[in-house]
Amino acid sequence: MTGTIETPVVAERLVKRFGSFTAVDDVSFRIARGEIVGFLGPNGAGKSTIIRMLCGLLRPSEGRARVAGFDVAREPERVRENIGYMSQKFSLYTDLTVAENLRFFGGIYRVPRAVLPERMGFAVEMAGLRHRENMLVSTLAGGWKQRLALGCAILHRPPILFLDEPTSGVDPESRRRFWDLIHDLSADGVTVLVSTHYMDEAEYCNRVALIDRGRLIEMASPSALKQHTLGGDLLVVECEGMGTAMAALHEAPGVRDVAAFGNSIHILVESAGAALAALPDYLAGCGVRVTRIEQIKPTIEDIFVQMIGAEARAEGPRP
Amino acid sequence: MFERILHMLIKEFLELKRDKWARFRLIVPPLVQMLVFGYAATFEVYHVSTVVLDRDHTLESRDLISRFAFSDRFRIVRIAATDAEVENAIDRSDAALAIVVHAGFAQLLRKGQSAPLQVIVDGTNSNTALIALGYLNQIVAQYSQDYTLDLIRRGIGGAGGKMVQVTIEPRPWYNPDLNGRWFFVPGVVGSLTLVVVVSLTASAIVREREIGTLEQIMVTPIRPAEYILGKTAPFFLIGLAQVALVALFGTLWFHIPFVGNPLILLLGTCLFLLSTLGLGLLISTLAKTEQQAFAASFFVLNPAFILSGFSFPIASMPTPMQWLTYLDPLRYYLVVIRATFLKGVGLDALWPDLLGMAVLGVVLLAISIFRFRKSLD
Ligand SMILES: Nc1ncnc2c1ncn2[C@@H]1O[C@H](COP(=O)(O)OP(=O)(O)O)[C@@H](O)[C@H]1O
Numbered sequence: 102m103t104g105t106i107e108t109p110v111v112a113e114r115l116v117k118r119f120g121s122f123t124a125v126d127d128v129s130f131r132i133a134r135g136e137i138v139g140f141l142g143p144n145g146a147g148k149s150t151i152i153r154m155l156c157g158l159l160r161p162s163e164g165r166a167r168v169a170g171f172d173v174a175r176e177p178e179r180v181r182e183n184i185g186y187m188s189q190k191f192s193l194y195t196d197l198t199v200a201e202n203l204r205f206f207g208g209i210y211r212v213p214r215a216v217l218p219e220r221m222g223f224a225v226e227m228a229g230l231r232h233r234e235n236m237l238v239s240t241l242a243g244g245w246k247q248r249l250a251l252g253c254a255i256l257h258r259p260p261i262l263f264l265d266e267p268t269s270g271v272d273p274e275s276r277r278r279f280w281d282l283i284h285d286l287s288a289d290g291v292t293v294l295v296s297t298h299y300m301d302e303a304e305y306c307n308r309v310a311l312i313d314r315g316r317l318i319e320m321a322s323p324s325a326l327k328q329h330t331l332g333g334d335l336l337v338v339e340c341e342g343m344g345t346a347m348a349a350l351h352e353a354p355g356v357r358d359v360a361a362f363g364n365s366i367h368i369l370v371e372s373a374g375a376a377l378a379a380l381p382d383y384l385a386g387c388g389v390r391v392t393r394i395e396q397i398k399p400t401i402e403d404i405f406v407q408m409i410g411a412e413a414r415a416e417g418p419r420p
Numbered sequence: 421m422f423e424r425i426l427h428m429l430i431k432e433f434l435e436l437k438r439d440k441w442a443r444f445r446l447i448v449p450p451l452v453q454m455l456v457f458g459y460a461a462t463f464e465v466y467h468v469s470t471v472v473l474d475r476d477h478t479l480e481s482r483d484l485i486s487r488f489a490f491s492d493r494f495r496i497v498r499i500a501a502t503d504a505e506v507e508n509a510i511d512r513s514d515a516a517l518a519i520v521v522h523a524g525f526a527q528l529l530r531k532g533q534s535a536p537l538q539v540i541v542d543g544t545n546s547n548t549a550l551i552a553l554g555y556l557n558q559i560v561a562q563y564s565q566d567y568t569l570d571l572i573r574r575g576i577g578g579a580g581g582k583m584v585q586v587t588i589e590p591r592p593w594y595n596p597d598l599n600g601r602w603f604f605v606p607g608v609v610g611s612l613t614l615v616v617v618v619s620l621t622a623s624a625i626v627r628e629r630e631i632g633t634l635e636q637i638m639v640t641p642i643r644p645a646e647y648i649l650g651k652t653a654p655f656f657l658i659g660l661a662q663v664a665l666v667a668l669f670g671t672l673w674f675h676i677p678f679v680g681n682p683l684i685l686l687l688g689t690c691l692f693l694l695s696t697l698g699l700g701l702l703i704s705t706l707a708k709t710e711q712q713a714f715a716a717s718f719f720v721l722n723p724a725f726i727l728s729g730f731s732f733p734i735a736s737m738p739t740p741m742q743w744l745t746y747l748d749p750l751r752y753y754l755v756v757i758r759a760t761f762l763k764g765v766g767l768d769a770l771w772p773d774l775l776g777m778a779v780l781g782v783v784l785l786a787i788s789i790f791r792f793r794k795s796l797d
C-alpha cells in the first residue's frame with residue numbers, strides 16, 4: 102500500500118534549529134517513487150540533519166515532512182516501518198558476526214521467520230560476504246562493512262532508503278559497487294535518498310540537490326544542472342604560485358569568478374577566446390608561470406561553486 | 421513485543437560474551453569484596469534504637485532508664501508495656517536493643533544485692549549489637565557505682581562497703597553468637613549487586629549512543645519500552661545469578677545460616693533489581709558519554725552505600741540524612757536480605773521494605789523510559 106505512493110518523500114519548508122544556530126533553513130522538495138536523489142554539499146551543510154528529520158530521529162523546528170505518506174513528527178513509528186537508514190557513522194555491532202547482525206536486525210524489524218534465511222542470504226550475497234558469515238564485523242574491511250550495513254537496512258524490504266554518506270572513506274572500487282547496488286534497488290521501485298560529499302557521485306543520481314549552509318540551492322538532474330548557464334566560459338589554469346595567480350586573476354579583465362580546485366584554478370570568463378589570448382601574458386606580467394590554460398566543460402562542482410558564490414553575493418556577507 | 425525483546429537479549433549476551441572487560445567486572449570485584457567483607461572490621465555506633473520495658477516502676481528503675489535516654493549512644497524509641505510489644509519492636513527492626521527491668525529490681529538493690537537487668541539485642545546486626553552492649557555495660561556500671569555511693573552516703577547497708585551490682589543478662593536474638601560475619605556477608609550480597617547492576621546498566625545505553633548503534637536501532641520500529649526491557653533484562657538475569665552465587669558462597673564458605681523463606685528473598689531480590697536497573701537506566705539517559713555515566717554511577721553508588729545502613733546504622737545519622745535513606749534501594753534490600761538470612765521473618769514484617777523497593781523501581785523506570793523518549797531529539 103505505502104509502497105505505491107507516487108511521492109514517498111515530501112518535505113515542506115523544513116527548518117531545524119539547534120539553539121540559535123539554524124542548521125536547516127526552509128528546505129522543501131519532493132521525491133518520486135523509484136527515484137535516486139543525491140544530496141550534495143560540503144561538510145556541515147545540513148545534509149545529515151535533513152535526513153535525520155525525515156527518519157523521525159529529529160523533530161523539525163518548523164515545517165513538515167511526509168515519508169511513505171506519514172507525518173515524520175506525528176507518526177514516526179509508521180515512517181520507520183517503511184524506511185531503511187544507513188547513518189553516516191558506521192553503526193552495526195562490531196562485536197557480533199555478520200550473521201548475528203543480520204539476524205538481530207531481522208528480528209527487530211520482525212522479518213517473518215520463514216523468509217529470514219532467504220533475506221539474509223540475499224544480503225550476504227549482495228555484500229559479497231559469502232563464507233564470511235561467521236566473521237566478526239570488526240574484522241571486515243570498509244567496503245564490506247558498508248555493504249553489510251546496507252544489507253541490514255534493507256532486510257525488511259523498505260520502499261524508501263535514506264543513505265547518509267554511505268560511500269565516505271571507502272575505496273573507489275567499493276564505491277562503484279555500492280552505486281550498482283543502489284541502482285538495482287531503484288530498478289525494483291525503491292526510492293533512494295543518498296547524501297555524499299563526492300561531487301562526482303552526482304552523475305549516478307536521477308536528480309541532485311545542492312545544499313549549502315542549511316539551504317537547498319538547486320535541485321535538478323545532473324544534465325540539467327550542467328546546462329545551467331554559468332554566464333560565461335570555464336577555463337582551467339594550472340600554474341606555479343596559486344595564491345599569487347588567484348589574486349591576480351580576480352583583478353584580470355574579463356574574469357567573472359575564480360575558484361581553487363585542488364591543484365588547479367577554475368575561472369569563469371566572458372569569452373574563452375579572448376581570455377585564452379590575453380591571460381598567459383597578463384599572468385606572466387604578474388610573475389606567475391602558467392603550465393596549462395584551456396577551456397573545459399563545467400562539472401557539477403563548478404556549477405555548485407558558482408551557485409553558492411552567486412547566492413552569497415546576492416545576500417551580502419552572512420554571519 | 422517478546423520477539424524483539426528476545427532478540428535484544430540474545431544480542432546483549434553475545435556482546436557480553438565477547439567483552440572481556442565486562443566479564444571481568446562481573447566476576448572479579450564481587451569475589452574480592454566478598455572475601456574482604458567476610459572478615460570485616462568494627463565501627464562506632466550512635467543512637468541505637470532501644471525499646472524499654474519497665475516492670476518495676478520505682479525511682480531506681482526510672483533513674484537507670486533516664487541514663488539511657490540521656491546518652492547519645494541510645495535512642496529510646498518506645499516504652500513498651502508488654503513482652504509482646506518488645507518482641508514486636510525487635511522483629512520489625514524498630515528497635516535493635518531492648519532493656520527489660522524486672523519487677524523487684526529496686527528491692528534487690530535496696531537490700532544491697534545484685535539485681536539482674538535483661539537485655540535483648542538484635543543479633544542480625546551483630547556489629548551494632550556488640551558495640552551497643554559495650555556502651556550499655558558502661559552505663560550500667562556507672563549506675564551501680566553511683567547507687568552504691570548513694571547508699572553509703574545515706575548510711576544504709578553500706579556497713580561492709582559492699583558494692584551493689586546490676587548484672588546484665590544479654591540475650592541476643594537471631595544470631596546467638598553475635599557473629600559479625602553473619603551480619604556482613606548478606607549485606608555484601610546486596611551492595612555488590614547494586615554496584616554491578618548500576619554500573620553496567622548506566623553504561624549500556626550510553627555506549628550504544630556513543631558508537632552510533634542507538635541511532636540505527638531508533639530508526640527501526642522498535643518501541644522505547646521494548647528496547648529498554650531488552651537492554652536491561654540481561655542485567656536482571658545477571659543480578660539474580662549473582663545473588664544466588666554470592667548467597668551460596670556465603671552459606672557454604674562462611675557458614676552463614678539461611679533460616680528464612682527463599683521465595684521472599686527471591687521476591688525481594690527481584691524488586692531490588694528493578695530499582696537498581698531503574699537507577700542505572702536513569703544515569704544512562706542523563707549521561708552523554710560513557711565516562712560521564714561512569715562518573716555518575718560512582719557519585720550515586722557511594723552515597724547509596726553509605727546511606728544503606730550497611731556499615732553505619734541509619735539511626736546514628738542526622739535526620740535529613742535519614743530521610744535520604746528512603747531513596748536508597750539498598751536500604752530496603754539489606755533489611756530484607758538480613759531478615760531472610762538470619763531472622764526468618766515473613767511478609768508481615770517485610771512488606772514495607774518490599775513496597776519501598778517496588779515504588780522506587782517503578783518510578784525510576786518510568787522516568788527513564790520517558791527521558792529516553794525525549795533524549796532521541
Ligand atoms: N545535535 C546537534 N546540535 C547542535 N548542532 C548540530 C547538531 N547536529 C548537527 N549540528 C550542526 O548542524 C550543521 C549541519 O550538520 P550536518 O547536518 O551534520 O551536516 P552535513 O551532514 O551536511 O555534514 C553543522 O554545523 C553541525 O555542527
Ligand SMILES: [Mg+2]
Nearest residue numbers: 148149189266
Ligand atoms: Mg553528514
